[in-house]
Amino acid sequence: MNAVKTKSAKKKRLISNIAAHTFLTILATIWVFPIFWIILTSFRKEPGSYVTSFFPKNFTFDNYINLFTNTHILNFPRMFMNTLIIAFFSCIISIFFVLSVAYVMSRLRFKLRKPLMNVAMILGLFPGFMSMIAVYYILKTLGLSEGAMIRVALVLVYSSGSGLGFFVAKGFFDTIPRALDEAAYIDGATKWQVFTKITIPLSKPIIVYTAITAFLAPWLDFIFAKVIVRANSQYYTVALGLWKMLEKEYIDVWYTSFAAGAVCVSIPIAILFVFIQKFYADGMSGAVKG
C-alpha cells in the first residue's frame, strides 16, 4: 500500500518536473530569440532590413568594419565618444547629488525634510518629458543649445534632476546602524566627518549602483537627446545614432550595421547591468551584516 503511494507520487513528481523544465525551455527560447536574431543579422552579408530566409545565406564581418570606418554620414566612433564623455560627467555629478540628498533625508532632521520628500514623490508623477520643450528653451536661454555646448546641455539634462532619485540610496543609509554615528559624535566628530568617514566608506554597493545607473542613462535615452541635439549630427549620442539608422533614408543600407552597432553597445551595457543587479541585491540586504 505504502509502496504504491510513493510510486505514484514519484511519477507525479517526474511529470510535473518534465512539464516545468519544458515550459522553461520554451520561455527561455522566446526570450532569447530577438537577441539571437540580432547577432545573426549583425554577421549577415545580404543588406537590407527584410529577408527571405531566417538564417543569413552568407556570413561576413563587414558590418562591423563598415560601422567603425564609414564615418562620413553616420559617425559611430564619434557618437560613442560623445556618449562616453557625457556619461562620465553626468555620472560624477549624479553620484554627488544622490548621495548628498539621500544622506540628508536619511540622517539629518530639519523642518523641511518631510515636505521635501513629498514634493519629490509628487514630481515623480509628472510625465518626465512633459517639460522637455521648456528644458530646451531654458538651455537655449543659457546659451547651451548650439555647438560644443550641446554636450554640456546633455550632461545637465541627465544629472541635474538626479537628486530626486534618492529613494533607493536613502533606504540603504537607513540600514546603517545609528550607533556608529553616535559613537563618532561622542568622539567629537562633526556631521560632515560622519558622512565622509563613516557613511560613505560603508556604502560601496549603493555608490556602485548609483554610478552605473547614472552612467547608463545617456546610453539608453534617445528622447531628450533627440530634442536637444536636433540636427547637429556631430553631437549625436549612440542611442540617437542607432535610432537614425532605422529611419527610412538609411535603413536599407544601414540595417545590418545597425545590428552590429546594437551588439557593440549591448555587450558592455549588459555586463554593467549584471553588476548593478549584484550591487542592488547587496544594497538591499543592508550595509552592515551581522
Add this chain to the structure above:
Amino acid sequence: MKNIFPKLRPCRHSGTISALKYGDNSTRLSAVVMGLKHLLNKQIAKGLLFLGFEVGYLVFMITKGFHLISELVTLGDQVQGEVYNEAKSIYEYTSGDSSLTILLFGIATIGVTVLFIRLWQVNIISAYKIQCKVAKDLHLNTFKEDIQELFDKRLHILLLFAPLTGILIFTILPLIFMISMAFTNYSKIDSKLILFDWVGLKNFIDILNFNSSLGQTFWSVAAWTIVWAVLATALNYILGMLLAIIINRKDTHGKSFWRFWFILSIAIPQFVSLLIMKTMLQPSGAVNTLLLGSGLIDSPLPFLTNPTWARATVIIINLWVGIPFTMIQVTGILQNIPHELYESAKVDGANSFVIFTKITLPYMLFVTTPYLITQFTGNINNFNVIYLLTGGAPTPVGSTAGKTDLLVTWLYKLTIDQQYYNLGAVIGILTFVILSIVSLITYRSSGSYKNEEGFM
C-alpha cells in the same frame, strides 16, 4: 541705540512676524536694510552678503524685473514688423515680442522673488536672534564659525544646495512653465507660435468635451491608456510571479541558469530590443518569414498594422520586457513567505491553484503594493514600448492620435511633431491628475497602508 519699544519680550519666539513684533529698532531696520543688524554686531561678512543680495535684487528688479513681471499680463503684443527702408530699398524687420521668452523670464523672475522673500525672512529672524543673544550676553558666531556650522549643525543646507538648485532650474521651473502653457493658445493653430495669449480654461474645456473631435480623441486615448496600464501591470505581475515560482520550485534544476536567460533580455538596452522587435514584426519581417516558411500561415500576420492586432502585440511585447523585471523583484519576497502557511494548506488538501490564489497572491499583494503602484505609473508613462514599436500607429486618417497611442506618446506627438504646445501641456496635467488619483486610491486601500502591523 535707545529702544523706543520698551516692552521687549526676550526671545521665546521664532518666525518672521514675531521677530518684527518683538525686535528692537535695528532688528526692524534690518527689514529695510538687510544685514544691518549683522553689520552693527561685527558679523561683517554675513551682513555684507545680505546687503549684497538685497542691492543685487533691487537693481535687477528696477532695471528689468518689474518690466518682466508686468509683461506676463499680456504676454507681449508687439508683432514683428516689416518696415520699408527707402534708402536701402529693402524691407527691414523690427523685432517683435516673443510670448515664450516673456513667459519664461516672467516665471523665472517670480521664482527669484520668492527666493528673495525667503532670504529676507532668514535675514530678519537671524537679526532677531542676534538681538536675543546680545541681550543674554551670549557668544555671537564669527564668519568662520558660521562656515564650520555648515559642516555640522547645518550640513543639510550645504549638501542640499547644489541638488536643489539643479532640481529648481531643470525640473520645477520647466514644469511650471509647461503648466502655464496649458492656459494659453500657444499652438500652430492660427499660427500662435510667436505671440500668444492667456485663454483661461478653454483648452481643458476643448479637450474634455465629448462632442468635439479633439475631445473624442482624448477620451479614446485615455481609455486605451487605462486599459493598457491595467492589463500590462496585472499580466506582468502575475505571469512574472508564476515564472519566479516555477524557477524557484524545489525540484527545478539550474535555477541561476534559467534566471540568466531572462535577465539577459533586461540587460539589452530597451531601445535596441524594441527596435529589433519592430523590424521583426513587419509584414515582411523575420517572424512572418519564419511562419510563412514553415507553412503555418498563408499570408503575413498584421502584427503592427491592424488596430486590434497592434494593441495585442504591444501588450505581449511589453510582457517580454516586463516579466523578467517582476521575476527579479519578487524572487526574494517569495522566499520570505512563511513555510508553515504552505504546510498547513497542504495538510488541508489544497491544490497548487488554491495555494497560489489563497496564500501566495494575497501575501505578495500585501508586500508589493508600492512596487505595483510604481509599475502602474511606469506603464501609464510607458513611452518607449509604444513609441519604438508602433509610434502610435495605426493612425486613422485625420486624427492626431493613433490606435495604440498612450497619453504620453500623444503628448509627445502633439508637442514635438505638431507644435500644439498648449494641448500637450493640458494632456500632461491630466495624466498627472489620473496618476495621482489612481496611486492615492490603490495606496489607501492597500493592506500595507491599512494595517502596518503586518500580514496575517
